[in-house]
Amino acid sequence: MGQQVQGEDRLRAVWWPALSDGLRRAGAAGLVTASDVAMGFYGDLFRPAGQMLSAGDMPYTVQDVEEGFERELLAAWWRAAAEVDAGVVPPEAVDTLVSTPRSVQAALRALSGSRFFANVALRAMVSDLKQVRGYLMDDRVRERVRGRVAAGIGADTRVVVAHSLGSVVAYEALCALPGHGVRALVTIGSPLGIRHLVFDRLRPAPDEAGRQARGQWPGGDGLVWTNLAGTGDVVALVKDLRPLFGERLRSGVLENGMHAHDATAYLTDALCGRAIADGLA
Known part of the structure; x- marks a missing residue:
């Protein structure tokens, strides 16, 4: 991905x-x-037709993380990152279900500050979520x-x-x-x-x-x-x-x-x- x-x-x-x-x-x-x-x-x-963006990703925002599969996978990544990186606030401290745009934003913020997702742009993370969902669904x-x-x-x-x-x-x-x-x-x-x-x-x-x-x-x-x-x-x-x-x-x-x-x-x-x-x- x-x-x-x-x-x-x-x-x-x-x-x-x-x-x-x-x-x-x-x-x-x-x-x-x-x-x-x-x-x-x-x-x-997975490359959108006609897009010439510098990173090859759609300009995704927090609002583009869909309910269901994408938010569940995001939550799984967040939990896993918190287990291996003491600097990542665990999801239980915010919202385990990542069920609202606010908690999605918290998840993306926590992951962007982790060692694993360091230097990964928000839109790239959202794009990865959508690629996994796209293949499986x-x-x-x-x-x-x-x-x-x-x-x-x-x-x-x-x-x-x-x-x-x-x-x-x-x-x-x-x-x-x-x-x-x-x-x-x-x-x-x-x-x-x-x-x-x-x-x-x-x-x-x-x-x-x-x-x-x-x-x-x-x-x-x-x-x-x-x-x-x-x-x-x-x-x-x-x-x-x-x-x-x-x-x-x-x-x-x-x-x-x-x-x-x-x-x-x-x-x-x-x-x-x-x-x-x-x-x-």
Whole structure:
């Protein structure tokens, strides 16, 4: 999310060196070359037609945060930020439900002062909320975004690395590609574990037959899924996805410092490099 003014080549130019460094940390330097890596990009689908704003975002204000999903996700981010940053006033001190424009403003103000959302403009935060809602609640957007990613998963694709909202897209794309040859799914900074807002809205829908809802496994028995979450990553607020997707999922927690949600901070870590290398072994 928030990549609507980027592009395939530009993001790939940022991701590739970080991914290569992660492989080096894992003792697998040279295993992958730049020509082996492709970027599944869909940010332009969230870019408003005809807009030439400097940040690529609509000039959103507090009033544009809609009731329901957007305010609930904002509240979840606020609670998570308060848990990891002592400088953030918890929502309970203002209005837990974030149900009014005044409390929405308080949430946005609190988040803008947090380490996680430092230097993120208000309109950019609102834009991110709307992108997540757009994917999960607008069938047309979901079909176009997921189709863009699925088109990049070919017969020779062995590893899929997916960040943030992209992890939801990649998970659903793989579930919709029976018989694919992907050996490793590596999700980083993923919101997949947020029950009511994200997990319960997945397609295919989680299995509710047992006592614990369980998400479909996104491949065959040979697929290894590794999920990595930063300790201070507010978007990946549920760190361990095993209760929702099964014990065979490999779960790890990283310390990304001030860049808790940054994709490159995940990619340079040895755990991420090893997960990628394992899929190519």
